[in-house]
Amino acid sequence: MARRYHIVLIPGDGIGPEVTAAARRVLDVVGVFDIEEVEAGLAYYNRTGKPFPDDFLDRLRAADATLKGPLATPVGPSGYRSINVYIRQSLDLYANLRPCRGYQGISPRVFNMVIVRENTEGLYAGIEGVFRDQALAVKIVTRHGSERIIRFAFEYARANGFKRVTAVHKANILKLSDGLFLQVFREIAKEYPEIQSDDLIVDAAAYNMARTPEKLQVLVTMNLYGDILSDLAAGLAGSLGLCGSGQIGERYAVFEPVHGAGFDIAGKGIANPVAAIHxxxxxxxxxxxxxxxxxxxxxxxxxxxxxxxxxxxxRVLTPDLGGNAKTMDVAENIAKRLAQLLEH
Structure with a gap:
């Protein structure tokens, strides 16, 4: 008898409920998931005055994994802290796994790239302050944090048949913080002699991604760089709606599309669900x-x-890819294809 899995589903904000419903339709075909829906986000905050329920983290910890839609964070100072950052730090989801593919005839370029982003340190540690007219942010890079994200990248490459891992950094300028990350990368790379290792300064990495994305395989980098470069990868694929992501720690994991809440198209039924399904x-x-x-x-x-x-x-394509299919049209087609493959 197949093992069953307890999944928490957080629909999220904007187009989140639409794309997570599409992902749920596909998961139903697999037939081994018991799904518990948990509300959180701006809409929940506006209704209750709280960004999430009081037992929010307990419910995530009790699940085998969490699948979520985008959770919006307002720009500027406010009492509403990013729920995404709160989840990462509370559950120690140190690895942000962001594969992105370019598809033949759909994307401007065909490639298969994976960005492995350190998820808890760097400038996103949230250590900020103001002194007179100066705003300060502290960048945190530790040996422990560097070791585990770099090892995660090499292990992922080994398990999934990738032959090259590239460290992305700015150690030419940030000689101590990024320099530590690069030093640790070179140390750990020696433990994986079957995998090629090299490094790129972040601006050069962006150039190479735009020019020859098919030559890059697994990129491992720090928090801010990974956030920016993964959106670049999605742009090269042709849409943010094509790339999913996983946030993974030692005990817990949360999975989500890389795109934002898309409030401008919410409720129209035209959001691309592929990222959520990925x-x-x-x-x-x-x-x-x-x-x-x-x-x-x-x-x-x-x-x-x-x-x-x-x-x-x-060619069942939503408008972002030049088609006219609805969100659930894509989900239903994927579900049908999946059922056929599983049957055979």
Missing amino acids: AARLMMEYLAQKHSDPYLARAAKSLDKAIEATLVED
């Missing part, structure tokens, strides 16, 4: 590896093929 696929891969589940591993690979077939062969 996030669900990454969740399946994570659970399959963690629990040595061959059925879920096969289902994750089949889902990847179903997504590609829907985009490349069936």
